[in-house]
Amino acid sequence: MRRNAGTGSTRIGSKARGRGALAAGLWLGLAGTAAADEPRTFRDWMAGCDNVRTCTAISLPPETAETVAYLRLERPAGPEGAARLLLRLRGDWKKPPAALQLKLDGVAFPAAGKPLPATADGDVVTVTLSAEDTAALIEAARKAAKLTVAAPGLSAGISLAGSVAAMLWIDEQQGRLGSATALIRKGTNAAVPPAVPLPVVAATPVPPMLDVKAAKQQAERLRALLKKRSPDSCEDDAADGDGAWSLGDGRVLVALACSRGAYNLSSSFFVMPENEPTRAQPLRFADGEGGGGNELTNAGFDPRTGHLGFFAKGRGIGDCGVSGGYAWNGREFVRTELAMMGECRGIAPEDWITLYRSAAK
Incomplete structure (x- = not known):
């Protein structure tokens, strides 16, 4: 990543093309390395995998958002690799309420409408979704456009545009397409490549x-x-x-x-x-x-x-x-x-x- 010596910053514009230039600039220093492939952007989501094919997908908050909310899904490779989905909140969410209310396109989520417990660590508030709620949200993302997070006096929206494409890409990277363990394109194929060990x-x-x-x-x-x-x-x-x-x-x-x-x-x-x-x-x-x-x-x-x-x-x-x-x-x-x-x-x-x-x- 080549920086401007006068400011110490990458050349970042205020518009989307500036953000793209940042990503391209960061990758100038990574070309030809042994790391996994470059992260990919799918509309309002970004996804990438590491050297052992543990993959991550993240929703991208709006550039101007003061109350930041995003989803982060991580999944290890291999047949036993289970997806873990976190909801992260930053900004005005400094002291989280006991629970947060979620809605998918205006409809309560999870379906029972139960508030989800939140924890705080520094300036980051986290909701860890259960395996059941994770599966439900992944399935709902096929049709839903927006996840809304609300607490007394605060709210934020998370775009789901591109989430299905990002998860489909992860399935492809991990060799899950057409298997029962796929996030998106499930099938009867049982041959999922095993996870490789971490380099020591x-x-x-x-x-x-x-x-x-x-x-x-x-x-x-x-x-x-x-x-x-x-x-x-x-x-x-x-x-x-x-x-x-x-x-x-x-x-x-x-x-x-x-x-x-x-x-x-x-x-x-x-x-x-x-x-x-x-x-x-x-x-x-x-x-x-x-x-x-x-x-x-x-x-x-x-x-x-x-x-x-x-x-x-x-x-x-x-x-x-x-x-x-x-x-x-x-x-x-x-x-x-x-x-x-x-x-x-x-x-x-x-x-x-x-x-x-x-x-x-």
Whole structure:
């Protein structure tokens, strides 16, 4: 994702075409990686799958909505993979009532009209639909146009346009079409591909963090060398964001902060022998700034776990962008997770579409 160095943001327009440009821009950094296919947009819904074919579908709230409500459906691969459907509320829903009333095109849902219990965690209110209610809503989505959520003094609508197409696409990705476990196109075919195991990543903790003075010296030496070679490669006014950590065996991880914006700090990462900047090697991140580059945005390294995470914001409130992480295994940084949301619609980062996941050894 290439950012505007002056603002630290992706070039986002206020209209739908701007949101599309954001999604395209985010994917410039992901092309050619081992992640699952790019998320797809189906009218008012988005769907995507990860590397083990766990798939997610999310309704997209209107761009101008102040009271945000959306549905998130996630389903693991394999014959036993069960769909889990959540209703999420953000914005004015800060203190949820004991229960919420739902309607489908003006008709009470579930059919008995029972209010559904809600829980709150930070600024996110959640209703977890039962397996029975999930199946009922999926079936109703074939004809219904809108799900309405109401509480005293508050209401929000969720468009179902595109939901059936999104779930049909998920069935296709998981090999469920024509099977009894399909969400949409059911049949008698019993041959559903099994779920594949998660890749296992063994992270290696590194020695205690370099003291402030030593870390500053390592970064300063590398920055000075690179400035001689390429004067415009890193902005000097971002140098206070530099960092360095020991990786053991005389090696150092160095992060040079090269571009600072309003809410994004882009850093270049190198591994070098301690005190030898001429032998520094740029890292190659699959999810970096395109072409396997060594830049990550809003990145942080935890030497206690060997984990390097990043969170590139599409805009300041952090409701769109790309997030992910890598683990140091003693030789290199290996991808551990990746998620994205290419539409700025108030969707919480924990609900973004996961494209890669792993298990820790």
